[in-house]
Amino acid sequence: MSREPVRDLYDAVVGLSPMEKTPLFAYALVKFTCTIEEERLVLAPPVPLLHDIRDPEASPRILPGTDFWLDKQATDVVFIGSAFASQPLSNMRVSVAVGNTSKRIEVWGRRVVTWQGNSPRFSSPEPFEEMPITNANAYGGYDGRVPTPEVDSIVSGMRQEFDHPGVYPRNPFGKGYLVVPAPVEHDVELPNLEDPDDLLTPDRLIVGDPQMWYRQPLPWSLDWHHPMMFPRYVYVGADAWFHGPQDRSMPEVARGYIVENYRDQFHEGITSGEECPRAFFQDASLGMVFPHLETGTPISVSGMHRDGKTLTFGIPKPPRIVMTIENKVEDVKPILSTVAVLPAEKKVCFTYLAQLADLPRVFIPGIHGKIPLSIQVNGDRPIVYETPPTIRDRLQAVQRAKH
DSSP states (O other): OOOOOSSSSOEEEEEEOOTTSSSOOEEEEEEEEEEEETTEEEEOSOOOOOOOTTOTTOSSSOOTTOSOOSOOOSEEEEEOSEEEEEEEESEEEEEEEETTEEEEEEEEOOOBEEEETTEEEEOOOOOEEEEEOSGGGBEEOBOTTSOOOOOOSHHHHHHHHHOOTTBOTTOTTOEEOBOSSSOOSSOOBOOSEEOTTSOOOHHHHBOOSGGGGGGSOOOOOSSOOOTTSTTGGGGGTOOOSSOOOSSTTSHHHHTTSSOTTHHHHHHHHHHTTOOOOGGGGOOSOTTOEESOOOTTOEEEEESOSTTOOOEEEEOOOOOOEEEEETTEEEEEOOEEEEEEEEGGGTEEEEEEEEEEOOOSSOOOBTTBSOOOEEEEETTOOOEEOOOOOOHHHHHHHHHHHHO
16 A cells, blocks of 8 residues: 655654564654756655555565665665667666766667577667666576476475576576577567676577576666565575575675675574574665765766756755654664665655664553654654554454444
């Protein structure tokens, strides 16, 4: 169910952490929306906080790009939209920069694999005017011709229903992943988005051995990094069908996107009952997660607006968030959790997370009938926590409904 922003200039929620999180803490999520006008940010009507994972009725429960992660300690920067050519082009370049970090994407028109005997060839790219910068247009996909082991148990049968050795672990949503060295009868589309320094070539197209998937190009996008993409799911104890190396021969390790010995480190933590590593909750594409972005850090994007302009802006000063719980009043320093840039609309959304762990006493939703918790954002009128009904109240309501 979609939200309505609680204020004219921002959206916000205030709440208490789930009971399984220790220590318990109060939190606030605040989201501002701005338009980019000549390198300046101007407040705009707010986009609501997205994908409330607190809602048990939500289906699917977890969607990429949720604003409701309470465990982020770094900033995701995502660019949502398409590459635009001022006239039909067969390929072009999109580039973004966040401070001193840059990322470039080579954008191609539609290409397919052709065959000369068993040798693959790439067709010439077709002209295009717009190309979505999404995981679906990056390298990846699925080669269903890869044989699967015989199903010898209920567990392995369930695994094949949701996984397959022919899936590209880094991006099951993409295109161009071929393993079996034989022609394919139907057209196989090639990726529209690539790393200019790591292009797919005809002699690199056929993987041959599905265990060698990790040698293939990384999926290069600016989209949300889906929880079902390697290496993100490694943080929750999952892994690729065929395990990749854990040293610098794994490109993600070599580029600093994940630590060495990641499998041993995170799987051991999960089996020993440790909390999920916070890196799992970062939603940005490879290379677009930042430990800290200072006020004024410049961000730019070119190739993603129809008029061809490069859009540039700086990270704004964070809001002042004052949290009140019972007799405790405190300025809580917010973390900038997400910067979501929508270049075609010249719009950018900033989501902040603030937490207060030093509570005056334990408050338990469902037990306490009134939890005196509220926040003020930039001196605005308070946003009050809506204490849920107690278990006793709910039982009494059920009894009344029966009579």
